[in-house]
Amino acid sequence: MSARLTAPADLRELGRSGGLAAGLVAVLDGLDPAATAPAGVALLPVALLPGSRSPAAAAVPVPHPFAAFEGLALVRFPHSTGGPGLTGGRAAALESVRIGLLSHLLDLAVDRLKERRFGGVPLIDHQLVSAAVADAVIEIELAVAGVSAGASAGAAAGAAAGSVADDGSAGSVRARHERLTGAGWTVTRLFGAAGYLTDHPVRALHLSALAADLWLAPAGPGPEAADPEAADPEEGVR
Template identity: 40%
Template structure:
């Protein structure tokens, strides 16, 4: 399958509309029944069909995403590099969305009479994540579906690392089901359901040459 939209479109959807909308956009050109890995899928609630068996997951449901078993239709569940990349872009958009919310939270919370966001350490941490997100976004714009599985896996690993760091800005709130930071945990779940590049952990770590070859 080829990527039918610039990856920046998927990133923008994740940033502006959230994970469920981004996932829906990434799956637009995917035949779910024949491509669901091992008969499982993560779908926006609006895409669940009557004969799909739901797998209860409270946190995913709060993000508008359902985990389902897909009836066997003889499909191969073949991996898709294009979907890997589209979802990486969506997840990056979600990281940027939540980083903005984290800055608002840190600006509104006080310590010693000043907003937490005025602390130099926090400013540096926010700036580092913003810079890394911009770098990754630029790198994504140069990729297509011919990129190797190792590069795709590295993309998702980097997005996940940023997600964890952004979650940390919310303190204990970032780990409860009714806080918006739950999206990071659901984002990782969606990636592990759909992304072929995350299935085989026996591959060697991505080489410096491969990283430099793609500019990020």
């Protein structure tokens, strides 16, 4: 990972302004995707596909209806036996990118909700809608705090202060990613049916969840795997 892009705030800004593909390029910087992807499948920035400036191992495209619209490709590495996946600092870096992307799309959603009306009242003034916006904001703040807590734990373990480091708990990072996936759905809903078309920018949140599903180190046994409700944050996020 590029040294200048290891700070969580920088990664959030990259996700916010550059999007998921740019963020993934930073997260995967210096890694061999084919050797890292935990199941030999990955969501890759097009810039990292074989034949481009940063060649990866041979990758076979898997059809996806809209990944390309975000500069991404779903691929399989046919010779891979399965890599370790993203852990520690890399997993947290992906989390920061996803937070930035989510913040950007929440801003777009709020702009829309201020403009559109239902029954003559701006959507943003309907209580259930306001509650969903608040829930998304809370999840974003919680995620930022979670990354910070992970970094502090890493720093205490000897990593460079201020960088995103391995907090030693892959399960907690996975759980935070799962909450982000739930918050992403909360924000997606704020766009209504328009957000369910592939020409809408909120498609990036679906791909953000897919990126986490494909890149994170597989979950081990534990409460997350044992209790689907506990890892289903949208249940409480409406």
